[in-house]
Amino acid sequence: MHQAASLTTYGCPSCPMRGCGVCRMLSEAELSSIGIIGRAVPAGQDLFSQGEPCGDVFNILDGWVFLYELLEDGRRQILQFGLPGDFIGLRPSGRVPFFGAQALSQVSICAIPRHRLLDLARRRPELAFELVRIVASDESQAYERLTALGRKTAVERVATLLLELFYRIRRRAPQAAGEILRIPLTQTHLADALGLTPVHINRTLGVLRQRGVIDYGNGLFHILAPHRLFEIAGVDAETCPWPRGDDGSPPSLQ
Amino acid sequence: MHQAASLTTYGCPSCPMRGCGVCRMLSEAELSSIGIIGRAVPAGQDLFSQGEPCGDVFNILDGWVFLYELLEDGRRQILQFGLPGDFIGLRPSGRVPFFGAQALSQVSICAIPRHRLLDLARRRPELAFELVRIVASDESQAYERLTALGRKTAVERVATLLLELFYRIRRRAPQAAGEILRIPLTQTHLADALGLTPVHINRTLGVLRQRGVIDYGNGLFHILAPHRLFEIAGVDAETCPWPRGDDGSPPSLQ
DNA sequence: CGCGATTTTGAGCACCTTCAATCCGTGTGG
DNA sequence: CCACACGGATTGAAGGTGCTCAAAATCGCG
Numbered sequence: 001m002h003q004a005a006s007l008t009t010y011g012c013p014s015c016p017m018r019g020c021g022v023c024r025m026l027s028e029a030e031l032s033s034i035g036i037i038g039r040a041v042p043a044g045q046d047l048f049s050q051g052e053p054c055g056d057v058f059n060i061l062d063g064w065v066f067l068y069e070l071l072e073d074g075r076r077q078i079l080q081f082g083l084p085g086d087f088i089g090l091r092p093s094g095r096v097p098f099f100g101a102q103a104l105s106q107v108s109i110c111a112i113p114r115h116r117l118l119d120l121a122r123r124r125p126e127l128a129f130e131l132v133r134i135v136a137s138d139e140s141q142a143y144e145r146l147t148a149l150g151r152k153t154a155v156e157r158v159a160t161l162l163l164e165l166f167y168r169i170r171r172r173a174p175q176a177a178g179e180i181l182r183i184p185l186t187q188t189h190l191a192d193a194l195g196l197t198p199v200h201i202n203r204t205l206g207v208l209r210q211r212g213v214i215d216y217g218n219g220l221f222h223i224l225a226p227h228r229l230f231e232i233a234g235v236d237a238e239t240c241p242w243p244r245g246d247d248g249s250p251p252s253l254q
Numbered sequence: 255m256h257q258a259a260s261l262t263t264y265g266c267p268s269c270p271m272r273g274c275g276v277c278r279m280l281s282e283a284e285l286s287s288i289g290i291i292g293r294a295v296p297a298g299q300d301l302f303s304q305g306e307p308c309g310d311v312f313n314i315l316d317g318w319v320f321l322y323e324l325l326e327d328g329r330r331q332i333l334q335f336g337l338p339g340d341f342i343g344l345r346p347s348g349r350v351p352f353f354g355a356q357a358l359s360q361v362s363i364c365a366i367p368r369h370r371l372l373d374l375a376r377r378r379p380e381l382a383f384e385l386v387r388i389v390a391s392d393e394s395q396a397y398e399r400l401t402a403l404g405r406k407t408a409v410e411r412v413a414t415l416l417l418e419l420f421y422r423i424r425r426r427a428p429q430a431a432g433e434i435l436r437i438p439l440t441q442t443h444l445a446d447a448l449g450l451t452p453v454h455i456n457r458t459l460g461v462l463r464q465r466g467v468i469d470y471g472n473g474l475f476h477i478l479a480p481h482r483l484f485e486i487a488g489v490d491a492e493t494c495p496w497p498r499g500d501d502g503s504p505p506s507l508q
Numbered sequence: 509c510g511c512g513a514t515t516t517t518g519a520g521c522a523c524c525t526t527c528a529a530t531c532c533g534t535g536t537g538g
Numbered sequence: 539c540c541a542c543a544c545g546g547a548t549t550g551a552a553g554g555t556g557c558t559c560a561a562a563a564t565c566g567c568g
Binding site: 080092121136234 | 305331346349352375376380387389401406493494
Binding site for chain 1: 545546547548549
């Protein structure tokens with residue numbers, strides 16, 4: 001709550017994401033004219049819901065979010081995780097979203113009216129261009145997860161997701177060295193993201209722990225054998241599609 | 255071969271896709287300055303390959319294409335099908351593609367140098383904007399397939415894919431009424447797209463045939479009971495993310 | 509006609525699911 | 539301080555969906 005207050009009080013200049021993604025492209029004047037609203041969302045609450053029109057796109061300042069689709073009978077697929085610095089909610093305009101977005105932890109977001117952003121993008125080519133970059137990167141990640149769900153075994157899927165999260169966390173926080181990650185997901189979240197059941201996720205994590213590849217507990221994941229994790233995931237560090245540092249280099253692991 | 259010749263001979267003005275997608279946004283002068291090359295690709299050949307740099311994006315004029323990712327051991331995941339009128343190859347620039355694109359049948363394409371297109375997009379917001387629309391739409395389709403692979407059973411997946419293809423085919427060819435589709439995919443393609451084995455695809459199609467929902471053979475699929483197909487797929491005709499007609503209306507089925 | 513690719517069918521198996529019980533850490537109330 | 543509830547993690551046992559291996563049938567095509 002006070003985070004939201006601080007956002008509206010101090011505004012964009014002091015925002016930790018001022019230099020990231022879309023905001024990097026905009027002047028102070030543009031940012032203030034666009035009507036951005038800082039907001040805190042409690043854990044478990046929807047930023048927007050499946051089937052309900054939502055006129056905003058969101059910049060995630062702090063906390064994690066996940067995009068999900070629900071089937072009639074309650075089955076849930078997690079489509080993507082949103083980390084600090086990510087933009088979510090960009091999609092073909094004029095369509096009701098067929099997926100929702102929910103806060104995993106308490107989340108600080110910045111809501112940007114979609115039509116304002118798009119109006120601006122119509123006049124500012126670099127901005128429109130940045131949007132292409134963002135959506136194309138999201139698409140790459142979706143493709144990578146498709147391969148995992150369609151063609152990888154449970155162990156391979158879990159290893160792949162851990163590596164993806166490692167890359168994405170480290171990209172925004174390169175100073176945090178070491179192979180310990182804070183991942184605010186329950187095993188049920190992992191299951192819904194990877195097309196498995198919570199029970200089987202548990203056994204699979206157990207296998208990885210028993211093999212000495214990772215250790216975990218209390219929301220922390222410790223990557224003990226990075227090399228073997230890559231091997232198991234079937235991921236090539238060079239060609240993997242996950243976000244790089246701004247210099248294009250992959251975050252180091254080990 | 256002669257198709258490629260006709261493309262280079264007559265050029266863009268006579269192209270069937272002149273009024274579609276990206277090309278719609280460009281003037282004759284821009285199109286000719288951008289260095290577009292019409293080309294025919296024989297069935298089974300790659301437009302671009304996984305891991306090999308490719309400087310072009312492609313507009314599909316005729317025939318089908320599929321995007322795929324290969325794992326080390328030969329497992330293949332089909333990420334997306336490209337139909338006439340689709341744009342493929344847009345992705346974060348400067349990255350080697352982690353997936354390939356292969357012609358399903360003989361295909362007529364139009365190769366556009368990526369950097370030229372992007373340079374142009376940097377100066378023409380509506381063009382960049384159209385790119386956002388295209389990639390966002392692709393992303394939606396990827397998300398929808400993610401849900402299918404992660405949370406749907408084999409029958410549900412097959413039904414979902416058939417509906418997707420129905421929508422996409424009908425969108426570009428609304429005049430072709432009826433519920434018979436020409437789908438140039440082997441059961442192995444369906445398997446690789448849906449995360450199943452060819453054998454199980456066969457049995458699943460058999461189930462749908464036996465239930466009187468579809469009939470098929472010789473590359474043709476006949477949707478006998480559209481309503482039941484929607485039901486089985488768990489798809490809502492109103493909110494499904496597949497492309498609409500230019501007036502925003504879904505293609506009619508039944 | 510004969511060959512290769514594709515489709516179809518059968519039988520056994522495995523990965524993952526389902527159902528269920530237990531354990532554990534945390535927060536809450538008596 | 540302990541009892542209790544609650545969400546999440548863990549473990550066990552049984553079952554099913556989809557896989558593997560294999561062979562036969564069908565189709566397209568030279």
